[in-house]
Amino acid sequence: MCSPGKTPRLRAFLRPGAEPGGFALPSAMLTLLLVSLMAAGGFLLTWIDGQSARAFARSTEAFYVAESGLATALALAEMPNPSVPPLTLGVGTATVSFEPLLELRRGETVYRVESRGQVASGDATFARSVGQLLWVAGPPRVPGALVLVGSAGAIPPKGTISGLDAFGSACPQQPSPIAGVAYWGGPAPAPDSALMISGSPTARSMPADVSVTAETGIRWTELLADWGPRPDAVVPPDPWPSPGADSSYTRISGSGTLGPGSSGRGALVVEGDLTLDDGFAWRGLILVGGALLLNGDISIQGSVASGLAGGVGVAADFGGHRVDLRFSACAVAAAAERLTAPAAAIPGTWYEVW
Secondary structure: OOOOOOOOOOOOOOOOOOOOOOOHHHHHHHHHHHHHHHHHHHHHHHHHHHHHHHHHHHHHHHHHHHHHHHHHHHHHOOOOOOOOOOEEEOOEEEEEEEEEEEEEEOOEEEEEEEEEEEEEEOOEEEEEEEEEEEEEEOOOOOOEEEEEEEEEOOOOOEEEEEOOOOOHHHOOOOOOOOEEEEEEEOOOOOOEOOEEEEOOOOEEEOOOOOOHHHHHOOOHHHHHOOOOOOOOEEEOOOOOOOOOOOOOEEEEOOOEEEOHHHOEEEEEEEOOOEEEOOOEEEEEEEEEOOOEEEOOOEEEEEEEEEOOOOOOOEEEEOOOOEEEEEOOHHHHHHHHHHOOOOOEEOOOOOEEEO
16 A cells, blocks of 8 residues: 555556667767768779779870870881981870891891880879881982993993082982992993093992892882882873972883973982983982983983883983983982882781780
C-alpha cells in the first residue's frame, strides 16, 4: 500500500531491443567522417585522372612535335652535311640529329635521323623521340666546263672553253677549278690556234669503269621521273619562259632548237638532242640527253653536258662555230640546287625511341 499523501513512483521499462540513450551523436559523427573520406577520395581520384589526362595530352603534343621535326628533316635534308636547326613548333621544340650509316656511292648516303620533341608544362618537361632512315643525295657536280659522254664531231669549235673560275671559292658547293673538257669515250676537241682550252687539267679522260652517275651525281632516269625534281616549265606543252626571265629549271621534252630569243639562266634539261642557233646565251647548267648541235656562235657561263642518256656516238657537233664557254661555280651551284633529288624516307624504317 501507499502511504497517504505520497505519489507512487512508476518504474520505467525499455522496449525490447531498444539501445540505451547517448549513442546518436557518435554515430552521426562517424557517418559524416565516412562521407567526408569518400568525398576526399573522389576528389583525389579526379585530381589524379586530371593530372594523367594533362600528362597524356602534353606527351601527345611532344610526339607530334617530334613528328614535325622528322618531316622538316625530310624536306630540308641536303648533302654534303645535312642538318636542321632546333625548331620551335607552337607548344614545343624539336631537336633533329643526323647520323650517317651507309655511303651508297659518292653523293648518296643513308642517314639515321632522330627527332626529339619537348613540351614544357609548369615544372615538368615531356619528351618523345621518333626516327627514320633517310636516303639523301647531293646536287649534280660537273667534272668539266664541257662534259661529253661520247665523242666530239670532226670539226672542232673556235673560241674558248675554260674550267677556271676566279670566284669559284665563293660557291664551295661546286668544286673549282675543273677540267676544260671531261669526256667518256672521246676523243675530245683538241686545242689549237682557233680554240683555247684551259682548266685543271685541260682535258680529262674519264675511265670506262667510272659511271657518269657516280662521277657527276646526275641520275638521268630519276631526273626525268615523275618523282624527280619538279620543273618550272616543261616545253612543250608550256610556253618558253620570256627572254631574261629567272627560270630556275626548264625542261624540253624530246629534242629542241633554241636561239637568242630563248636565252636565259638556271637549269636547262633536254631529253633528246639540243640545237643551238647563232646568238644563244645561257648562265647556269645545261644537261642534254642526246647530242649537242651548233648552228652558230654561242655563249655560256656555267657548264654543258651532252650524251647523258647513253648510246650517243657523237655527243657534240660544233660545226666549226665559235664557242665562249666559261665555267662558273656559282652559276652551276645555283642551277644544280634545283636538280637535286629530294631526300626520301626508306619504307619500313620508322621507329619510336623509348
